[in-house]
Structures are given as C-alpha cells and as structure tokens.
Amino acid sequence: MAFEKTALLIILIVSVLGLTGCFKSEQPLIDASDADFPFTTITYADDSGSEVTLEKSGHAYVSTEDRDETALRLKAIDGSTFIGQIFPENDGGDGYLYALIKVSADRKRFFLVHSVAGEQALAAANQGTYGFRPCDDGFVCISTLDGFEKFASSTPQSEDTTVTFTIKNLQ
Numbered sequence: 251m252a253f254e255k256t257a258l259l260i261i262l263i264v265s266v267l268g269l270t271g272c273f274k275s276e277q278p279l280i281d282a283s284d285a286d287f288p289f290t291t292i293t294y295a296d297d298s299g300s301e302v303t304l305e306k307s308g309h310a311y312v313s314t315e316d317r318d319e320t321a322l323r324l325k326a327i328d329g330s331t332f333i334g335q336i337f338p339e340n341d342g343g344d345g346y347l348y349a350l351i352k353v354s355a356d357r358k359r360f361f362l363v364h365s366v367a368g369e370q371a372l373a374a375a376n377q378g379t380y381g382f383r384p385c386d387d388g389f390v391c392i393s394t395l396d397g398f399e400k401f402a403s404s405t406p407q408s409e410d411t412t413v414t415f416t417i418k419n420l421q
Contacts, residue, residue, distance in 0.1 A: 273348040273367055273398060274389040278323075280335040282309035285323040288332070293419040294360070301418060325395060330355070333395055333402075334362075348392060350402040357420060362413040364402045374401060 310321035349365035367390040375382040381397030
C-alpha cells in the first residue's frame with residue numbers, strides 16, 4: 251500500500267508538472283550491505299499535513315502503517331544528501347524507484363530533488379549517457395548509482411520538480 255501511495259504521489263507530480271516519468275531500475279542498486287542508516291525513526295509530513303513514520307527494520311526503513319508493503323534504503327553521498335531507493339518489501343513488483351534526497355541544514359525539512367525525470371533525463375536516456383535508457387511508461391531506467399549521482403549533481407534542481415517534506419521527529 252505504501253509503495254502504491256508513493257508511486258501514486260510521484261505519478262501525480264509527474265502528471266501535474268507535465269514531466270516524463272520517474273527514475274527506475276529493474277534490479278536493486280542499493281543492497282542491504284551498501285545501505286546507510288542515518289536515523290532509527292523519522293516522522294515527516296507533506297504539504298497536506300499527512301504524516302508518515304518510517305523506522306529501521308532489518309535491511310531497510312519501513313512504514314509503521316504498512317510494514318510489509320514498502321521499504322526504503324538510503325545511500326549517503328554526504329552528510330545531508332542521499333540517494334533513496336523505494337521498493338516493494340517482497341523485492342518484486344514494479345521495480346525500484348530512485349530519488350535524490352537533500353536534508354536542510356537545520357534538519358527540519360527534506361527535499362526530493364530528482365524524483366521525476368524531466369526533459370534532460372529523457373535526453374540522457376535517449377543518448378545512453380549516465381547509464382540511462384528509456385524504459386516503460388516514460389520512466390528512465392538507471393543502471394548505476396554513480397550515473398544517477400553524476401546526473402543529479404550536474405543537472406540543476408528545479409523548484410517545479412522539488413517536493414518538500416517537513417520533519418516532525420528524527421531519532
């Protein structure tokens with residue numbers, strides 16, 4: 251359910267903003283041994299005030315509401331920037347979604363910066379740069395985290411495609 255909610259949120263953002271799709275891989279690019287766990291529990295809210303709590307459980311973070319549905323793994327780029335991998339907890343389904351996550355200096359907000367693939371990402375996929383390729387439903391398939399990180403660091407973030415969340419509790 252949480253994976254579906256997250257995927258639905260991203261698809262809604264994509265459709266509202268007229269963007270191409272999301273970043274996706276068919277196989278996980280962050281495995282359990284490579285994941286970073288900078289917190290034990292986080293509660294955050296979106297603009298509507300809807301709150302979500304994630305807690306570390308084994309190899310990933312899971313929603314306290316839908317423990318068996320969706321998982322999140324993080325890979326640290328630096329102390330405030332991470333690549334997030336969202337996937338169905340059963341390691342199947344529709345693949346793995348990715349976003350660049352930036353935490354504010356005061357640790358009161360975080361931003362999904364590159365969670366939707368716009369024109370620059372689609373062009374990179376069509377050219378095969380950064381290890382990107384076009385895949386189903388307008389998604390951009392990524393083959394390596396390094397390629398995604400290089401793309402994200404060389405492509406300016408857009409206020410139109412940045413989603414902001416408020417951190418309510420972080421432990």
